[in-house]
Amino acid sequence: MxxxxxxxxxxxxxxxxxxxxxxxxxxxxxxxxxxxxxxxxxxxxxxxxxxxxxxxxxxxxxxxxxxxxxxxxxxxxxxxxxxxxxxxxxxxxAVSDEHRSEAARRLGISPPLFVVISPTGQCNLRCRGCYAASDPSHHNSLDSATFERILNEKNEEWDSHFTVISGGEPFLWKDGDRDLLDVVEDHSGDLFLVYTNGTRIDDETARRMSELGNITPAISVEGFEAETDDRRGRGVFRKVLRAMENLRRHGVPFGISITPTKENGYFRISQRGDFDLMSMDTGSSGCPILCGNGLGFAQGYLRLRL
Incomplete structure (x- = not known):
C-alpha cells in the first residue's frame, strides 16, 4: 500500500x-x-x-x-x-502519486518532486565563499509574472506543490508592491521551504508567516556566534537569534542550515552534541547540511577542508 x-x-x-x-x-x-x-x-x-x-x-x-x-x-x-x-x-x-505518474507518461520523463527558485541574487550580507556570489550590489531578480508562472506550471504540468526558495536573500525580493509572502499567500496550496540568512525576519514578518501557515524558513548559521560572525559578518548571529525568537513567538516551525568548511569542520565533529542542544534551545525543527559543490557530504566536506 x-x-x-x-x-x-x-x-x-x-x-x-x-x-x-x-x-x-x-x-x-x-x-x-x-x-x-x-x-x-x-x-x-x-x-x-x-x-x-x-x-x-x-x-x-x-x-x-x-x-x-x-x-x-x-x-x-x-x-x-x-x-x-x-x-x-x-x-x-501526499496524494499526488497518480498525477505524477500520469505526468511522467505524458512528458516522457520523471518530473521532479519540487523545484528550487532563486527569485533574486541580491543579499544584504557578504558571506565569505557564498555559493551564489550574492552581495548587496547583485540585483538580478525574477519579475513577479515569471516567478508565479513557474509555480503555476509545475502545479499544472506535474502536480508539484512543494517549492524550495533560495537566493540571494529571498526576503529582499520585491516586484513593485509584491514581496515573497504575497506570492506564498497566492499559492496557499503549496508548501515553501525558504533558505534565508534570517536577518530580515522581524516580528511582523514572523506573524505573517504564522498566519499563512505554508512557509517554513531554514536559517543559515556556521555554528555558534564566533563561527557565524566570522563568515557572515559581525553581529549576524545575534540577529539570527532574534529572528528565531520571533518565529518561536508566533509558532512558525523553522530549521537551521550549515555549510561544512575547514573553519567549522572541527566544530561539527567535536561539538555536534552541543550544536544539537542549540537547535533544541532555539526551537529549530531540523538541521540540513549544505555542501559546497553538490558531490555529497563526504566529498564536499573533504574538498572544503583542503
Whole structure:
C-alpha cells in the first residue's frame, strides 16, 4: 500500500487534524506511518532503488516527523500552521502519486518532486565563499509574472506543490508592491521551504508567516556566534537569534542550515552534541547540511577542508 492509499483509507482531514492536536494519537499515527513507509520504501521497493538509499530516505522522513512531534508537543507550532500543513500535505503532497505518474507518461520523463527558485541574487550580507556570489550590489531578480508562472506550471504540468526558495536573500525580493509572502499567500496550496540568512525576519514578518501557515524558513548559521560572525559578518548571529525568537513567538516551525568548511569542520565533529542542544534551545525543527559543490557530504566536506 502506498502513502496515498494509506492516507485516503485512514480517515478525513478533520480526523487527521484531531490526531495531530494530541500527542498520544499523533505518536501512534507516526508509528503507523513509519511501519508502512518502511514496508513500502525498503521491503517492497517497487522501483528497485539501492537499499541504503531507501533506508536513508525512511530515516530522514521519520526524523522530520520526530522533530515536528517534539515541536508540537512543546507548543512551538501554532494551530494555524499545523492545520495548513495537514491540509496542504493531504491535498497536494501526499496524494499526488497518480498525477505524477500520469505526468511522467505524458512528458516522457520523471518530473521532479519540487523545484528550487532563486527569485533574486541580491543579499544584504557578504558571506565569505557564498555559493551564489550574492552581495548587496547583485540585483538580478525574477519579475513577479515569471516567478508565479513557474509555480503555476509545475502545479499544472506535474502536480508539484512543494517549492524550495533560495537566493540571494529571498526576503529582499520585491516586484513593485509584491514581496515573497504575497506570492506564498497566492499559492496557499503549496508548501515553501525558504533558505534565508534570517536577518530580515522581524516580528511582523514572523506573524505573517504564522498566519499563512505554508512557509517554513531554514536559517543559515556556521555554528555558534564566533563561527557565524566570522563568515557572515559581525553581529549576524545575534540577529539570527532574534529572528528565531520571533518565529518561536508566533509558532512558525523553522530549521537551521550549515555549510561544512575547514573553519567549522572541527566544530561539527567535536561539538555536534552541543550544536544539537542549540537547535533544541532555539526551537529549530531540523538541521540540513549544505555542501559546497553538490558531490555529497563526504566529498564536499573533504574538498572544503583542503
Amino acid at each position: 502506498n502513502l496515498q492509499r494509506l492516507i485516503t483509507r485512514s480517515s478525513s482531514k478533520q480526523l487527521f487534524r484531531l490526531m495531530f492536536e494530541h500527542r498520544i494519537t499523533r505518536k501512534a499515527f507516526f508509528n503507523a506511518i513509519s511501519r508502512r513507509l518502511y514496508d513500502e520504501l525498503v521491503e517492497r521497493n517497487p522501483d528497485d532503488r539501492p537499499v541504503k538509499v531507501q533506508q536513508d530516505k525512511h530515516a530522514y522522513l521519520m526524523a522530520l516527523l520526530a522533530r515536528f512531534d517534539r515541536a508540537a508537543s512543546e507548543g512551538r507550532i501554532s494551530a494555524t500552521v499545523t492545520e495548513r500543513i495537514v491540509d496542504v500535505f493531504l491535498d497536494n503532497v
